[in-house]
Amino acid sequence: MTHNTPSRGLGAPTIVGAAVAVLLSLPGIGQAQSDPVVLTFSTIGDSRQDPKSSKWDPSALPTAQDKIWLQATRPFARIIRTIQTQKPQLLFFNGDMIMGYGRAALPAALPATADAYMKTDLAQFYTQYAYWRGMVTPLQETGTYVVPVPGNHEVQCNSANVASGVCLTTNGGKNAYVENENVWRANMGDLILDTGRLNAVLPSGLTVQHADVGDHTTLDASGNTVRYDGLTTSQAQLSYSFDVGDNHFVVINTDPTGADGTSPNAWLAADLSKAKNTNGAKHFFVFGHKPAYTYDFIGNGGALSGMDAADTTKRDVFWGLIEQYKATYFCGHEHTFNMRQPLASGSSYQVLVGSGGSPFDVKQAATAPTPATDRYYAWATVKVYQSGKVQIDAWGFNGDTATYGPTQLIQSVTLPAPALP
Amino acid sequence: MFRISSMTAAASLALALAAPAQATTLLDTGTPNGLDLPLMLSTDQSLAVQFSSADSELIQSVLSYVTDPDGTNQGNTFQVALYSNAGSGSTALPGTQLFAADVTFNANGWNGASGLNWLISAGTYWAVIQETGASTANGLVATANKPAGPALAAYSDFGTWASSTSGYGVQVLADPVPEPQSLALLLAGLGVMGWASRRAR
Numbered sequence: 144m145t146h147n148t149p150s151r152g153l154g155a156p157t158i159v160g161a162a163v164a165v166l167l168s169l170p171g172i173g174q175a176q177s178d179p180v181v182l183t184f185s186t187i188g189d190s191r192q193d194p195k196s197s198k199w200d201p202s203a204l205p206t207a208q209d210k211i212w213l214q215a216t217r218p219f220a221r222i223i224r225t226i227q228t229q230k231p232q233l234l235f236f237n238g239d240m241i242m243g244y245g246r247a248a249l250p251a252a253l254p255a256t257a258d259a260y261m262k263t264d265l266a267q268f269y270t271q272y273a274y275w276r277g278m279v280t281p282l283q284e285t286g287t288y289v290v291p292v293p294g295n296h297e298v299q300c301n302s303a304n305v306a307s308g309v310c311l312t313t314n315g316g317k318n319a320y321v322e323n324e325n326v327w328r329a330n331m332g333d334l335i336l337d338t339g340r341l342n343a344v345l346p347s348g349l350t351v352q353h354a355d356v357g358d359h360t361t362l363d364a365s366g367n368t369v370r371y372d373g374l375t376t377s378q379a380q381l382s383y384s385f386d387v388g389d390n391h392f393v394v395i396n397t398d399p400t401g402a403d404g405t406s407p408n409a410w411l412a413a414d415l416s417k418a419k420n421t422n423g424a425k426h427f428f429v430f431g432h433k434p435a436y437t438y439d440f441i442g443n444g445g446a447l448s449g450m451d452a453a454d455t456t457k458r459d460v461f462w463g464l465i466e467q468y469k470a471t472y473f474c475g476h477e478h479t480f481n482m483r484q485p486l487a488s489g490s491s492y493q494v495l496v497g498s499g500g501s502p503f504d505v506k507q508a509a510t511a512p513t514p515a516t517d518r519y520y521a522w523a524t525v526k527v528y529q530s531g532k533v534q535i536d537a538w539g540f541n542g543d544t545a546t547y548g549p550t551q552l553i554q555s556v557t558l559p560a561p562a563l564p
Numbered sequence: 565m566f567r568i569s570s571m572t573a574a575a576s577l578a579l580a581l582a583a584p585a586q587a588t589t590l591l592d593t594g595t596p597n598g599l600d601l602p603l604m605l606s607t608d609q610s611l612a613v614q615f616s617s618a619d620s621e622l623i624q625s626v627l628s629y630v631t632d633p634d635g636t637n638q639g640n641t642f643q644v645a646l647y648s649n650a651g652s653g654s655t656a657l658p659g660t661q662l663f664a665a666d667v668t669f670n671a672n673g674w675n676g677a678s679g680l681n682w683l684i685s686a687g688t689y690w691a692v693i694q695e696t697g698a699s700t701a702n703g704l705v706a707t708a709n710k711p712a713g714p715a716l717a718a719y720s721d722f723g724t725w726a727s728s729t730s731g732y733g734v735q736v737l738a739d740p741v742p743e744p745q746s747l748a749l750l751l752a753g754l755g756v757m758g759w760a761s762r763r764a765r
Contacts, residue, residue, distance in 0.1 A: 180636055224722065228606035228695075230702065526634055534634050536703070538604060546726040549719035550609050551601035552705050555633055 180526045182390060185226050187522035188237030188475025190219040190499040191296055212274040213242035215500025218520045225550050227285055229524050232344050234287050237475040238294020238432030241271035244301040246309050247326040272330035288341045291331045293381050294432035295398045298323045319400040321376045328380050335380040353422050354385040359410040371410035376400040382407050384414050390527060391424035397433040404453025406461040415468050425561045427470035434474045434495050435462050438481040440505045440517050465491045478504040480521035482537055482554050494523050516553045518542055531560025591615035591691055591736040593709055596629050600730040602705035605642060610694035611706050612658045613734045614716040620685050621738035627676025628693040629733025630704050640701040641666045644677050649688040657718050657725040658690040669701055691734045706732040
């Protein structure tokens with residue numbers, strides 16, 4: 144029962160009339176009802192846990208539970224249930240949902256014991272995927288469709304983690320393998336893309352369209368069918384796209400086998416062009432694991448870890464596409480939060496939401512990190528309005544207190560409606 | 565003879581006793597200074613500020629300073645509530661909910677509920693801003709006041725309360741509850757009015 148009018152008791156003074164109900168009128172306050180939100184999605188990444196204390200954050204000791212399942216259960220659970228209250232129709236998870244980082248191939252010889260069997264990389268991949276799927280299921284059962292994005296821990300093998308000779312030691316010992324890509328599809332493929340399930344959570348009048356989840360091929364000069372970007376393994380369900388209304392969503396694998404650390408630019412260019420010129424998309428949202436521009440947080444010392452670490456020429460082509468289509472790029476990989484326009488001359492934002500629970504990259508110094516949100520668990524919730532305006536709200540909470548901090552609005556950006564053609 | 569002058573005197577006596585004393589401000593954090601990040605309101609997270617009352621009071625209004633960053637909540641509802649106090653000193657936290665009322669969000673700034681008539685005895689309480697499953701607001705934030713003063717502040721994580729270093733904008737206004745002796749005099753005055761009226765007829 145709403146009580147917004149004063150009571151009229153015997154002699155009761157009009158407290159409310161004289162009270163402090165100061166209504167601050169703001170321009171356009173009536174606009175809310177005439178410009179409703181047509182679609183809401185959230186995005187975050189990096190919920191995996193290290194098996195032991197992280198060299199980056201010695202204070203982040205995994206619990207006994209998390210040592211087994213290698214998931215940052217406590218912060219990720221808090222993030223999930225808070226995102227649930229925001230009721231987005233989609234959640235894009237930008238990779239590193241598992242520790243992985245092994246080679247998910249059949250062992251050369253059958254292990255002698257069940258325990259040894261379960262400790263193989265292949266079994267561990269499946270186990271860790273299953274735990275993560277269990278954690279996000281409450282979202283899926285309450286109206287939010289989870290869209291997975293592959294991260295380096297899903298597709299790469301770290302030679303330091305495996306026996307000698309199992310994985311390549313080039314490229315810093317971190318290389319993607321087709322076995323890992325296949326296991327990704329085995330564990331995430333049912334979500335990429337269940338159009339019936341996705342349509343069920345979308346607002347009335349919106350359906351998913353133009354889903355492109357298969358391998359991406361084109362014809363070369365000789366008329367032969369080849370993969371885009373010269374890739375050697377199928378990128379089906381690793382890089383993919385779909386539309387909801389006039390919103391185009393693209394997921395890219397930033398560590399395809401043989402081209403680690405790069406974006407599939409040729410496919411992306413063709414995909415964006417088709418979305419805009421053939422299918423009439425007006426908003427472009429791209430999701431990938433590695434940032435295009437490494438966030439050089441205090442203490443990072445200029446070390447590069449994004450696409451800029453692998454190939455700045457390809458990175459520049461990638462970002463040129465983002466700017467050309469006035470897209471927004473959401474990513475993770477660095478375990479921190481940062482939202483900015485990388486180019487002073489550009490307009491597109493890179494939204495780095497890589498603090499989904501993994502140990503923070505920003506070290507916990509004696510003094511508070513600057514900014515404090517460098518050690519916030521954070522995600523972005525994006526609202527697309529009927530007018531075409533897009534609001535990106537970054538939410539998060541302080542991960543350094545025993546009980547965590549309250550959830551706060553840590554940054555907000557409004558993208559204007561696309562210009563009329 | 566009791567005529568109009570007598571009735572007037574009796575009426576004046578009754579009304580003078582009936583008219584309550586000046587309204588009491590039990591809590592006024594003032595407009596938040598915004599020196600900390602705005603705090604999310606959701607079914608997951610409630611926000612609270614502690615206050616005390618030296619006497620029995622009839623709480624009439626509870627207001628909170630909230631904003632709508634996305635401009636989508638005009639006409640949507642959240643709640644203000646009154647909780648008991650649990651614990652003491654700096655470790656005190658909200659206890660059980662005593663009263664709650666829906667608030668319709670009108671515009672950025674002070675939004676609240678009035679005409680509440682929540683009767684409390686002397687003691688310590690918490691004014692709470694919250695959303696329930698029936699609330700329609702989504703995305704409202706409470707502008708922060710840092711440091712959390714003049715009262716203790718707390719936030720909840722699905723019902724588990726913890727102290728907050730940020731405060732929020734909350735105002736609690738009340739009427740004092742008439743003393744029993746005053747009520748007796750009021751009734752006496754009304755009785756005189758009735759007797760005077762019958763005499764006049």
